[in-house]
Structures are given as structure tokens and as C-alpha cells.
Amino acid sequence: MMDFESAAVPYLPIRRRKLMRQRLLLAVVFAAVIASVVLLRSHVAREPIGERVFNEVATTISVRYYDRAFHGLNWSTIVDEYRGKVAAASSESERYHLLQQMLAKLGDSHTAVFSPSEVGRVQDQVAQALGAAFVTLGRDRVVARVAPRSPAATAGLRPGLIVAEQGGPDARGAMHAFIVRDPVSGRTWKTRLRLVNNGSYDQVEQADVDWGTAAPGIGYLRMGSFPNDIAEELGWAVSDVSGHRAMILDLRGNPGGLIDAVDATAGIFLPPGTLVVSGTGRYHFLGSRRFTASGDAQVRYKGRVAVLVDANSESGAEALASALQIYHRALIVGEPTAKHVLGVEVEQPLSDGGLLRVATLDMRDANGEQLEGKGVTPDIIVSRTPADVARGRDPQLQAAIAALKRL
Numbered sequence: 001m002m003d004f005e006s007a008a009v010p011y012l013p014i015r016r017r018k019l020m021r022q023r024l025l026l027a028v029v030f031a032a033v034i035a036s037v038v039l040l041r042s043h044v045a046r047e048p049i050g051e052r053v054f055n056e057v058a059t060t061i062s063v064r065y066y067d068r069a070f071h072g073l074n075w076s077t078i079v080d081e082y083r084g085k086v087a088a089a090s091s092e093s094e095r096y097h098l099l100q101q102m103l104a105k106l107g108d109s110h111t112a113v114f115s116p117s118e119v120g121r122v123q124d125q126v127a128q129a130l131g132a133a134f135v136t137l138g139r140d141r142v143v144a145r146v147a148p149r150s151p152a153a154t155a156g157l158r159p160g161l162i163v164a165e166q167g168g169p170d171a172r173g174a175m176h177a178f179i180v181r182d183p184v185s186g187r188t189w190k191t192r193l194r195l196v197n198n199g200s201y202d203q204v205e206q207a208d209v210d211w212g213t214a215a216p217g218i219g220y221l222r223m224g225s226f227p228n229d230i231a232e233e234l235g236w237a238v239s240d241v242s243g244h245r246a247m248i249l250d251l252r253g254n255p256g257g258l259i260d261a262v263d264a265t266a267g268i269f270l271p272p273g274t275l276v277v278s279g280t281g282r283y284h285f286l287g288s289r290r291f292t293a294s295g296d297a298q299v300r301y302k303g304r305v306a307v308l309v310d311a312n313s314e315s316g317a318e319a320l321a322s323a324l325q326i327y328h329r330a331l332i333v334g335e336p337t338a339k340h341v342l343g344v345e346v347e348q349p350l351s352d353g354g355l356l357r358v359a360t361l362d363m364r365d366a367n368g369e370q371l372e373g374k375g376v377t378p379d380i381i382v383s384r385t386p387a388d389v390a391r392g393r394d395p396q397l398q399a400a401i402a403a404l405k406r407l
Helices: 004-048 050-066 073-089 092-104 125-130 231-240 259-269 316-326 386-389 395-406
Strands: 110-115 131-137 140-146 162-169 175-183 187-192 207-213 220-222 246-250 275-280 289-291 304-309 333-334 342-349 355-364
Touching: 050 073, 050 092, 050 342, 050 355, 073 092, 092 110, 110 259, 131 386, 140 386, 207 231, 207 395, 220 231, 220 395, 231 259, 231 304, 246 395, 259 275, 259 316, 275 316, 304 316, 304 395, 316 333
Parallel strands: 220 246, 246 304, 304 333
Antiparallel strands: 110 355, 131 140, 140 162, 162 175, 175 187, 207 220, 275 289, 275 355, 342 355
């Protein structure tokens, strides 16, 4: 009888030598990878900061930008044109001016680069230090709110005045010169304001979600943006106004935000699972991603709806308004939107502290039409002027109320 155990003994040294060779090979490969990483980091560390930042920007866009054809542009030629200029820039300001100039050639609304001084600037710091909030109407920057006892209040600023900064701050960055125009009287004057950088003006800030009653029987819900974890607060707001037979959803000035928050808002007015918008990335063979209405807010509203939009309604606000319009769920009132609708999945910190944002998804509405450059055209077009703000009037809101009453 064959003794298999004894028969295998001569082969054990061979197996051990085979395993040793495999382990040695793995160790060599691992050492080579580590050495390559160390050499690469050493090379990158020796690169001038301008070259390093430029390479990070150019390479990331080359491999992540949503349009592989770069809208018909020769991206390699553009990179070659700006490489030497950015590397030779004498200051951070000049470097980022050139980078922004280069990205502007792509012509999209979302791909952008921010200098270290711009990173983290969530709101208009000058406006915050003034104690005033502004809204853009056409090309005018119009005062919307003024906090009591703030520099803006002391200087006589009030809602409706058109303000333009003149020449920037002084050498210490404290005094700013402004040209102010009253749209009602036409009077124009100049003023200088000392900014209070440690001031806190709660009366100027607006919450992301605000709600109340617009008119008898008509509720009001304002979405200032679509931030993270908004579903619960959104549910409270809608529950509070759901007794009204009609509702106005105000998306004016909404810059967009997280798609999950957009889907949660859509789920209040549309059945869960309804397509809101779809996004196609760089590789079309992977198909498109569907973003659908969700039940995260845990509340549904079935009454009549009017949506307010303006030229400052962007991105997610446009996606939501387009879906409500396409499904005939809401009447859209106001002005054509910003036409800035792309998906961003890359926000890359740069070596000098700057930030690169890259558009990675081409967003399309529920009908499959591209939203970037198209936006949403209201069913009822109504403009709002600085004079309206000065007189405390809101013709867009009034038009929405009137339309809901007619319905």
C-alpha cells in the first residue's frame, strides 16, 4: 500500500523554496513601490510651488472633467500655453489670476480654482463687516437688509439702495469707498465706511429654511440653499404650513447645494422615486446617474404650488424647479434662472492651500435635456427692481399669490 504521507516528504523542501521565492518577489515589488513613492514625493517637494500647483490643476482636469472633448477645445495646447506663465508668476495673486483665466476657457459654470485667501470664504466678508445683506438684481448690487447700529446703518444705507464699491479698501483694509444710488430719486453720492471685522449682526443673516404665511390660505417656504442634513428641519417647516391649500416655494437667490437635500425637497411635492435630474460623467458607457425624489423629509404636500425663481437661482435650485415644471406640479414665477447646472464631485486641496473644483457630471432634466446653459424659464415672467426693494414691494411674490388664487 502506498504511504502518501511519506511519499510527500521529498517534495516539502521544494514547496518551501517556492514559497520563499514568492515572498521574496512580493518583498521586492513592495520595496520598488515604496521607493517610487519616495522618489516621486522627493521630486514633487523640489518642484517650485507654482509648477506644482499648475500640474495638480492641469492633471486633475485632464482626467476628471466631465467632457472628454473639452467642448471642442485643445486642452493640451491650453495647458502648454499657460504652464510657463503660471510657473513664472511673481505672486500668489498673479498665479491664481492666470489659473482662473485658463479655466475660464472651458466656459462652464462650476469648474473653478480658489486661492488660499479665498478658501473658506463662505459669505461676503465685506457685507458681514458692514452689517448689511445684498441681493443682485440685473447688474446692480442692492441692499436687502441692514442691521441696526451697524456701519451700514450709521452711513444711512437702507433697503433698495444700489451700492458699488469704488477702488477697494485702504492700505489697512479697514476703510472702503462706495458709490450709492437711490433708484427712486436717482440721487447718487459717495461714502466711506469703516468695517467692523468682529461685528456680529444676526439681523442680517437668513436661515437656510424659512416659512410662514404669504396670504390667507397660502403658505410660504423659502429655501436659501440646500445644505447637508436639512430633511428634518424641512419636515418641520412643511408640517407647519401644510394646513394651507396652496404654497409658495421661494428659490430666489438659492445657489444650490447637496443633491440629497434637493431630492428631499422634491419628495415633498413629487412621489418618491420620481426622476428629478440625471447626470452623465466622463465615460458615457457607464451610463447616467439618476437622482430621484426621496421621502427623507417624511412629509408630503398635495396642495397647489408656485415656485419663485430669479437670475440668482442656480444649480440644485434650477434642477428642482425644472422637475416641478416638467411634471406640471408647480407654476414657476419670476425671472429666468442662472443656467448654471453641473455636478461637482471633485474639490481638491492644492499644495499651496488653494482649492480646485471640477465639474464631473453633465446634468439633464427629467426630459433628458441639458440644463447647463438652458436653465428654467418661468411660466409667468415678472421682474423685481431696486425701486421695488426700496418701496418694500415684491411683485414676484404678489404675482405668485394672484396666480394661486386664480387656480
